[in-house]
Amino acid sequence: MSYGSHRVLDGLSIAVPAGSITALLGGNGAGKSTTLSLLLGFVRPNDGRVTVCGVDPGVEPDHARGRTAYLPENVALYDHLTAVENASYLLALSGNRPSRAAILDAFAAAGLQERAWDARLSGFSKGMRQKVAIAVAWLREVPVLLLDEPTSGLDPQATADFNALLHAIRVRNTAVLMVTHDLLSAVDVADRIGFLERGRIVEEVAATGTERFDIRALRARFGERARAA
Numbered sequence: 001m002s003y004g005s006h007r008v009l010d011g012l013s014i015a016v017p018a019g020s021i022t023a024l025l026g027g028n029g030a031g032k033s034t035t036l037s038l039l040l041g042f043v044r045p046n047d048g049r050v051t052v053c054g055v056d057p058g059v060e061p062d063h064a065r066g067r068t069a070y071l072p073e074n075v076a077l078y079d080h081l082t083a084v085e086n087a088s089y090l091l092a093l094s095g096n097r098p099s100r101a102a103i104l105d106a107f108a109a110a111g112l113q114e115r116a117w118d119a120r121l122s123g124f125s126k127g128m129r130q131k132v133a134i135a136v137a138w139l140r141e142v143p144v145l146l147l148d149e150p151t152s153g154l155d156p157q158a159t160a161d162f163n164a165l166l167h168a169i170r171v172r173n174t175a176v177l178m179v180t181h182d183l184l185s186a187v188d189v190a191d192r193i194g195f196l197e198r199g200r201i202v203e204e205v206a207a208t209g210t211e212r213f214d215i216r217a218l219r220a221r222f223g224e225r226a227r228a229a
């Protein structure tokens with residue numbers, strides 16, 4: 001994938017199975033957001049193949065996006081609407097009409113405090129907005145979830161709430177791809193981490209069984225890579 005003569009992704013090969021969380025970790029400019037743009041059909045590759053649920057999002061963007069929930073780093077929500085109104089409106093756009101009770105259940109699962117449910121979003125923190133957005137993604141019940149730096153700027157409790165709902169979404173057999181430059185957030189939540197460097201995956205690690213990742217070893221390896229790049 002190139003922008004003009006600038007090659008951004010080069011031989012990137014990745015498959016995100018249903019029921020798993022893959023984190024794509026890389027520094028600034030590594031190609032993380034471009035990877036998501038390809039999966040959303042916002043851009044098309046110069047060469048190679050992209051499929052979402054068996055469909056090329058560049059050729060059939062509506063079909064692919066209908067099966068995908070996408071959380072950009074800064075979620076676009078409506079400040080003049082309440083949390084419930086935002087969820088109802090956004091879900092109606094994708095043809096979903098959940099009951100108020102279902103929306104409130106999703107908010108509770110996302111850790112959004114009850115007093116915020118019927119409050120306008122204008123006073124919401126970034127963490128509260130992320131909780132509304134992940135609740136909407138949960139209610140869409142789509143097989144693919146794409147996340148761009150989902151926990152950047154969130155405090156530890158908000159991050160923990162967010163990660164808990166992400167796990168619940170994964171258990172529902174969703175394929176989750178998260179891009180981030182934050183090793184800690186990848187280690188917290190992912191089953192598999194791919195290290196993206198100059199547009200290709202240079203290393204892949206997987207959490208095995210009940211063992212989580214060895215954060216010290218990963219930090220040393222990722223730090224070395226970042227220094228060498």
Ligand SMILES: Nc1ncnc2c1ncn2[C@@H]1O[C@H](COP(=O)(O)OP(=O)(O)OP(=O)(O)O)[C@@H](O)[C@H]1O
Nearest residue numbers: 003006008026027028029030031032033034035181
């Ligand atoms: N629309 C565009 N036109 C030209 N170049 C672009 C465009 N979008 C991204 N790039 C370039 O492609 C490269 C990869 O960008 P991308 O946003 O995918 O990286 P990233 O890993 O998400 O980085 P960051 O962590 O900084 O968001 C960068 O060098 C960037 O300048």
